[in-house]
Amino acid sequence: MSDTYQPDGMTASPPRLEVRDVTVRFAGLTALDAIGFTVEPGSVHAVIGPNGAGKSTCFNVLSGVYRATAGSVRFGEAELTALAPHRIAALGVARTFQNIALSPRLSVRDNLMLGRHRLTRAGFVAAGLRLPSARREARLHGERVSEIAAFVGLAGRLATPVGLLPYGVQKRVELARALCMEPRLLLLDEPVAGMNGGERREMAELIVAVRESLGISILLVEHDMGMVMRLADAVTVLDFGRRIADGPPSEVQDDPEVIRAYLGAAGESGEATP
Numbered sequence: 002m003s004d005t006y007q008p009d010g011m012t013a014s015p016p017r018l019e020v021r022d023v024t025v026r027f028a029g030l031t032a033l034d035a036i037g038f039t040v041e042p043g044s045v046h047a048v049i050g051p052n053g054a055g056k057s058t059c060f061n062v063l064s065g066v067y068r069a070t071a072g073s074v075r076f077g078e079a080e081l082t083a084l085a086p087h088r089i090a091a092l093g094v095a096r097t098f099q100n101i102a103l104s105p106r107l108s109v110r111d112n113l114m115l116g117r118h119r120l121t122r123a124g125f126v127a128a129g130l131r132l133p134s135a136r137r138e139a140r141l142h143g144e145r146v147s148e149i150a151a152f153v154g155l156a157g158r159l160a161t162p163v164g165l166l167p168y169g170v171q172k173r174v175e176l177a178r179a180l181c182m183e184p185r186l187l188l189l190d191e192p193v194a195g196m197n198g199g200e201r202r203e204m205a206e207l208i209v210a211v212r213e214s215l216g217i218s219i220l221l222v223e224h225d226m227g228m229v230m231r232l233a234d235a236v237t238v239l240d241f242g243r244r245i246a247d248g249p250p251s252e253v254q255d256d257p258e259v260i261r262a263y264l265g266a267a268g269e270s271g272e273a274t275p
């Protein structure tokens with residue numbers, strides 16, 4: 002891993018994220034029921050809970066993919082619930098998906114360049130006309146992509162089509178693509194799902210490195226409790242769309258309602274218990 006990776010542009014500490022009374026209803030189903038939590042600037046905040054608890058729905062509201070039925074999400078001065086996904090991304094909120102959402106036939110470099118798109122000024126027309134300004138901009142973005150690739154340990158893979166890489170490496174490409182947006186808040190939906198022990202450890206180290214070298218806030222959905230307890234400064238627990246606990250990992254881990262929610266879930270589906 003490179004130690005030269007530095008934040009680009011917005012170096013001030015990220016704004017606080019305040020989720021207040023957010024409700025999401027789908028026909029007949031309340032996926033989120035007036036939930037709230039606060040992500041402090043520069044912290045790692047985990048959202049955990051059994052399958053179907055509403056974690057991904059919460060991410061989809063924060064990134065503008067789903068519209069909240071009620072409630073507010075403030076990122077500093079901005080109210081996110083009224084904004085389209087690209088406007089939220091432009092404020093520096095980047096995400097990864099529970100299921101990999103990369104272009105498998107494109108190289109790692111091209112996937113990462115797509116992540117820089119919101120920062121591209123010249124646009125497609127200038128680039129297509131090969132104007133000098135567009136060429137210069139493309140070169141700068143290319144250099145930044147190389148830096149970020151080195152930081153996440155992908156320097157030797159830039160030319161490889163993503164679909165040919167092992168699953169664990171693809172998950173790192175997803176993280177790198179999110180970093181290419183120069184985020185101030187990073188939303189990671191199950192970054193180690195489906196990984197083996199070694200890959201999990203590497204990803205955990207990478208998340209720590211991102212936080213330490215960039216100072217950005219990270220909101221993490223994860224089923225791996227060991228990882229949550231090691232990485233998170235604060236944990237919010239959801240169950241059937243309700244917030245059942247919120248606090249430092251050590252307290253949340255011993256909360257009777259949390260234990261009950263997880264034991265119930267384990268009885269039904271064999272999911273990991275805390």
Ligand SMILES: Nc1ncnc2c1ncn2[C@@H]1O[C@H](COP(=O)(O)OP(=O)(O)OP(=O)(O)O)[C@@H](O)[C@H]1O
Nearest residue numbers: 027030032050051052053054055056057058059099
């Ligand atoms: N677009 C949608 N339309 C209808 N129902 C939905 C939609 N998205 C999610 N749901 C429902 O909302 C509930 C919460 O789902 P969500 O995906 O947020 O859970 P989760 O906590 O991420 O679960 P998992 O741990 O399995 O990923 C579930 O009952 C799910 O079926």
Ligand SMILES: [Mg+2]
Nearest residue numbers: 056057058099
């Ligand atoms: Mg989910």
